[in-house]
Amino acid sequence: MPKRALQGIVTALVTPFREDERIDCDAWQAIIDMQIGAGVNGLLAGGSTGEFYTLNLEERIMALRFCRQAAARRVAVYANVGCVTTRETVQLALAAEAEGIDAVAVITPWYVRATEEELLDHYTEVCRAVRIPVLAYNFPNHGGTELLPETVARIAARCENLAGVKDSGGRLEQAIAYRDAAPGREFAVFVGPERLLLPALANGCAGVVAGCGNIAPGLFVNLYRAFQEGKMDEAARLQTLASGLSELVSLHTFPGVIKEAMKLTGQHAGACRRPVGPMPAAGIAKVSEMLANLEKEGLLPVSAKAPVL
Numbered sequence: 001m002p003k004r005a006l007q008g009i010v011t012a013l014v015t016p017f018r019e020d021e022r023i024d025c026d027a028w029q030a031i032i033d034m035q036i037g038a039g040v041n042g043l044l045a046g047g048s049t050g051e052f053y054t055l056n057l058e059e060r061i062m063a064l065r066f067c068r069q070a071a072a073r074r075v076a077v078y079a080n081v082g083c084v085t086t087r088e089t090v091q092l093a094l095a096a097e098a099e100g101i102d103a104v105a106v107i108t109p110w111y112v113r114a115t116e117e118e119l120l121d122h123y124t125e126v127c128r129a130v131r132i133p134v135l136a137y138n139f140p141n142h143g144g145t146e147l148l149p150e151t152v153a154r155i156a157a158r159c160e161n162l163a164g165v166k167d168s169g170g171r172l173e174q175a176i177a178y179r180d181a182a183p184g185r186e187f188a189v190f191v192g193p194e195r196l197l198l199p200a201l202a203n204g205c206a207g208v209v210a211g212c213g214n215i216a217p218g219l220f221v222n223l224y225r226a227f228q229e230g231k232m233d234e235a236a237r238l239q240t241l242a243s244g245l246s247e248l249v250s251l252h253t254f255p256g257v258i259k260e261a262m263k264l265t266g267q268h269a270g271a272c273r274r275p276v277g278p279m280p281a282a283g284i285a286k287v288s289e290m291l292a293n294l295e296k297e298g299l300l301p302v303s304a305k306a307p308v309l
Contacts, residue, residue: 005076006103006133006163006188007206008041009220011213012049014259015063017270023059025066027268031214032070034267034301038217041207041224042076043067044105048142048168049211049255052080053110054273060092065099078209082107082137086122090129097130104130105166105209107137108145116151127159134161138178139168139192149177156182166209168192176203194220194246198239201227212245214269215261215291219245219299241297245290251283261287265300 013035016027035043045067046052046060055063064079071077079101081092089106096104106126108119127134136155138147146169156162163186165178170193179189188206191197197208197220213220219242226235249257253276260279262269264287271278279287294300 005042006135006186009039009207009213009217009224010042010044010076010078010190010209011035011040011217011220012044012047012209012211013067014211014214014255014262014269015046015050015052015055016268017273019270021273023063023066024268024270027270028066029070031267031269032067035213035217036071036074038301039221040075040213040217042078042102043071044078044080044166044209045101046080047105047137047209047211048080048107048139049214049258050080051255051273057083057088057092061095061099064096064101068100076102078103078105078135080105080107080137081126082109084109084111086125089122089126093126093130093134097132101132103133103135103163105135105137107139108143108147110143110145113144116148119145119147120151120154123155123162124158127155127162131161133163134159135164135166135188135190136162137166137168141168141170149174149181152178153181156187160185164188164190164206166190166192168209170196172196172199172203175200175205179204195239195243197223197242198227198235211249211255211258212242214258214267215265216245216294216299217301219294219297222299241294241299245294248283248287248290251286252279253277257283257287260284261291264288264291267301 016024079096083089140146190209191200223238
């Protein structure tokens with residue numbers, strides 16, 4: 001995949017489930033078609049928003065295969081292949097490459113709290129196992145490990161196909177440090193918190209991997225376009241809306257809020273796999289209020305309509 005494709009608005013897709021918690025491929029196809037129609041630059045399968053931690057290895061391979069086929073080369077498809085062990089991560093990365101995934105993201109191994117030297121060896125082995133671009137995926141709040149910019153620089157020096165970082169750490173200064181980790185070559189840094197999109201773009205980052213993009217992809221697409229066209233007042237206005245939307249995620253167990261919002265806008269994503277349960281009524285009311293504002297702005301998907309409050 002050309003390096004220029006590693007940029008823009010990438011939606012971290014939910015994984016829709018039926019009532020029996022099986023993956024709902026019909027709903028997934030509709031979600032993917034809607035996302036592409038809204039103008040996103042890429043889709044991430046099997047990320048944190050996609051509840052990858054609830055999927056077994058067979059389901060994770062099936063998920064990346066389905067998303068790649070459903071996208072039908074209309075946009076770039078990324079897949080998170082990170083596992084607790086290096087061995088399984090390599091296995092899933094090879095499967096992603098074989099299935100035609102454009103780039104893989106590798107979340108840091110969770111629970112074990114690997115050292116920086118162990119992370120260096122882990123990412124080096126994964127990068128050397130495949131030829132497609134690799135994004136390191138930093139998410140310390142959920143993984144318990146912080147991938148330092150200095151470690152990223154050491155991996156990049158060893159591996160030409162380390163193409164960037166998906167950073168969900170939430171600190172702009174760290175995203176900028178990642179951006180500078182591979183001097184002399186293009187290095188794509190995608191921020192995770194949607195509230196950082198505009199400042200990250202202004203500091204040379206590539207874009208965002210947005211869980212909230214499932215709810216209102218047009219909001220992020222319009223923000224990115226406004227920035228590219230130099231319409232900074234409009235970009236700032238849209239960033240305020242994006243930040244407000246992303247703040248709602250804390251109202252319930254992640255990523256239950258995103259699926260609840262999708263349900264309220266007429267999208268079929270199902271519930272999260274248990275133990276994540278239904279969202280409390282007070283939280284739903286707050287989400288509904290935000291969706292009503294986005295509907296007034298014309299920023300909900302064409303087929304979606306916010307509920308009447």
